[in-house]
């Protein structure tokens with residue numbers, strides 16, 4: 001019997017990615033803690049979660065766009081290149097736009113204010129695709145069409161555009177390079193439902209044999225429309241990763257926070273999650289969602305949540321071994337003894353695979369956390 005062909009390498013592999021910001025007085029804000037996921041070619045992963053949970057900081061880390069007070073740990077491999085440790089010259093010359101396209105959260109700030117949208121599109125096309133005059137004009141118009149940006153507005157400057165039009169201009173620019181990885185950070189802000197659908201459909205069309213999409217969004221309907229998998233972030237951690245079909249359908253999310261997000265939708269129970277997320281400068285021990293969780297018990301607040309396990313020196317150069325930027329290096333053994341349980345598939349003691357496990361240790365909430373699934377090769 002021939003061995004099965006090895007799975008192709010993911011477009012992006014994020015392992016133990018943590019980001020914290022050093023504040024005046026020595027305090028830290030932990031914006032991303034121990035994020036782990038792979039993004040395969042042909043796949044769209046939607047990253048969802050409440051405002052302020054760390055989604056945009058994660059995207060900024062992948063593009064080397066963190067401010068100077070940020071410290072990182074872990075790794076984010078784009079092919080052989082670790083985006084967390086790559087130097088600025090490499091990121092600027094070979095990554096941004098070419099290997100990673102960005103639809104930014106604040107398009108107005110991203111567009112060059114003194115140049116028309118046409119001139120910015122033409123420059124990006126020249127730079128990334130080599131198109132020259134006389135084809136450039138037509139190529140710019142085709143690029144605008146891809147993002148539903150009206151041709152009639154191409155000669156406007158960014159300040160002459162509405163928020164929705166600026167968003168579409170930024171989307172058009174991000175699509176030009178056909179980058180293997182497209183990061184779209186709230187790409188539908190300010191758009192009406194019909195345009196939301198058209199925009200996410202276009203982003204989805206970007207995904208191909210060798211291209212992937214990380215869609216950061218508050219809009220669960222948009223995520224449902226185009227995502228293959230959903231990652232749910234809460235208070236700096238990805239608490240669940242699930243197939244979109246089972247997440248939005250049956251059996252639904254397994255983490256209580258993820259369930260709460262869905263149940264808050266008007267078309268579902270329309271029941272808000274009680275309480276507020278914790279301050280990222282004062283994250284509690286144990287599960288950060290426990291104070292808001294109706295199913296929480298003593299174990300949830302007492303537990304160390306997940307292992308720091310990222311490894312790698314990160315930009316702060318601390319070279320700590322296996323610790324998140326908080327240096328704690330906690331070894332998250334749960335009450336059931338499963339040990340380091342992250343949110344991606346992990347081998348457990350008896351050789352089975354914990355399938356898309358959730359960062360929730362409540363023993364009664366997730367009876368199917370350990371799935372009967374063959375170990376992966």
Ligand SMILES: Nc1ncnc2c1ncn2[C@@H]1O[C@H](COP(=O)(O)OP(=O)(O)OP(=O)(O)O)[C@@H](O)[C@H]1O
Pocket residue numbers: 021029031049050051052053054055056057058067069105280
């Ligand atoms: N330079 C910085 N210094 C300190 N804290 C920061 C800095 N940048 C971001 N943060 C904090 O990091 C946390 C995560 O922010 P982030 O923008 O990633 O949230 P988000 O999930 O994308 O929310 P939203 O959807 O509202 O953009 C927030 O608490 C934010 O205040």
